[in-house]
Amino acid sequence: MAERPEDLNLPNAVITRIIKEALPDGVNVSKEARRAISQAASVFVLYATSCANNFAMKAKRKTLNAGDVLAAMEEMEFEQFLEPLREALEVYKKGQKGKREVSEQKRKDKEKKNDSENDKSREEDEEEEEERMEEEPEAENEVEEEEEEVEN
Amino acid sequence: MKMSQNTSDKDEQSSSNKKNISLPISRVRLIMKSSPDVSSINQDALFLTTKATELFVQHLALSSFNKGSGKETNSLSYSDLAHTAEETETFHFLTDILPKKILASDYLKSLEQMQDEDADY
Numbered sequence: 001m002a003e004r005p006e007d008l009n010l011p012n013a014v015i016t017r018i019i020k021e022a023l024p025d026g027v028n029v030s031k032e033a034r035r036a037i038s039q040a041a042s043v044f045v046l047y048a049t050s051c052a053n054n055f056a057m058k059a060k061r062k063t064l065n066a067g068d069v070l071a072a073m074e075e076m077e078f079e080q081f082l083e084p085l086r087e088a089l090e091v092y093k094k095g096q097k098g099k100r101e102v103s104e105q106k107r108k109d110k111e112k113k114n115d116s117e118n119d120k121s122r123e124e125d126e127e128e129e130e131e132r133m134e135e136e137p138e139a140e141n142e143v144e145e146e147e148e149e150v151e152n
Numbered sequence: 153m154k155m156s157q158n159t160s161d162k163d164e165q166s167s168s169n170k171k172n173i174s175l176p177i178s179r180v181r182l183i184m185k186s187s188p189d190v191s192s193i194n195q196d197a198l199f200l201t202t203k204a205t206e207l208f209v210q211h212l213a214l215s216s217f218n219k220g221s222g223k224e225t226n227s228l229s230y231s232d233l234a235h236t237a238e239e240t241e242t243f244h245f246l247t248d249i250l251p252k253k254i255l256a257s258d259y260l261k262s263l264e265q266m267q268d269e270d271a272d273y
Contacts, residue, residue, distance in 0.1 A: 007179075007182055008182065008183050008186055010175055010176075010179055010180075010183075010205070011175070011176065011179065014174050014175055014176070015175075015209060017174065018174065018175075018206055018209045018210060018213075019209060019210075019213045019228075021210070022209070022210035022211075022213045022214045023213055023214060023217055023228065024217075024226075026226055027217060027222075027226050027227060027228055028225075028226060028227040028228070029213070029227070029228045030227065030228065030229050030230060032229070032230040033228050033229055033230045033232070033233055036230055036233050036234075036249070036250055037209055037212055037213060037233065039249050040208075040209075040212055040233070040237075040246050040249060040250060041205050041208060041209050042183055043245065043246060043248075043249055044204075044205055044208045045180055045183045045184060045201060045205055046183060046184075046186070046187060047245055048201055048204060048205075049183075049184045049187050049190055049201065050187060050189070052197065052201075053187065053189050053190050057189070062191045062192060063191070063192045063193065063194050063197075064184075064190065064192070064193040064194065064197040065194050065196065065197050066194070066196035066197050066200050068197060069197045069200040069201055069204065070200065073204060076242065076245075077241070077242045078204070078207075078208070078211075078242060080211075081204055081207045081208075081211075084203075084207060085200055085203055085204055085207070088172060088173075088199075088200075088203045089196060089199065089200055089203075091172060092172060092173075092196075092199050093196070095172070096195075
């Protein structure tokens, strides 16, 4: 739950960058227009969430999944987003898998150097992390970032 | 995107993966969770919603610019957005937060005109 109302806004700098990338070079976007687009984006998230949630509820599921979001896009008549979204999801999934493989490899390398007896407990930790990822993506990202810092 | 590289160079792939979305997933999740009916959201759904929001921002900005009055002056204004929300069916859900504005000066002018018309009679 959001503590403050401003938590429900998306970061202006990022929104501004996305707008600039979408428009031809040198288009001036007024401050008012940028704020309006940012608010529109938040409303879009809520609208999409509500539509996706309806699909999940119909299927008697508690967790929103990718299919629910895609179905929501269709219902909202943003069919043109479906293809780019599917492609992006593919790339994202491969990236996630790749990252996991990399971190597993790093762990194994480390273990070989340090102590081979830790192997089993490490693997158990890994499984726990993967489970947690479903609910708490941040938690896993943080873990991985910390690891990267340690490695580098 | 460059999917073929994923086995050869994982570091490069994960850095291009970061560029895949620019909006913070954590913030999008916060907005999604502010909806009372939503109990949990899986990682893929979260990613897709974030990506869709980016596509939406591009789509809203571009169609407002293309339809708007600012093409000659190379600018995008609030009224272009309000116009798009009103005219385009897929953006209708935005009319509440993008109401058409009327300037006080325009309002006063139309008031004056009405008074002038009244005076003519």
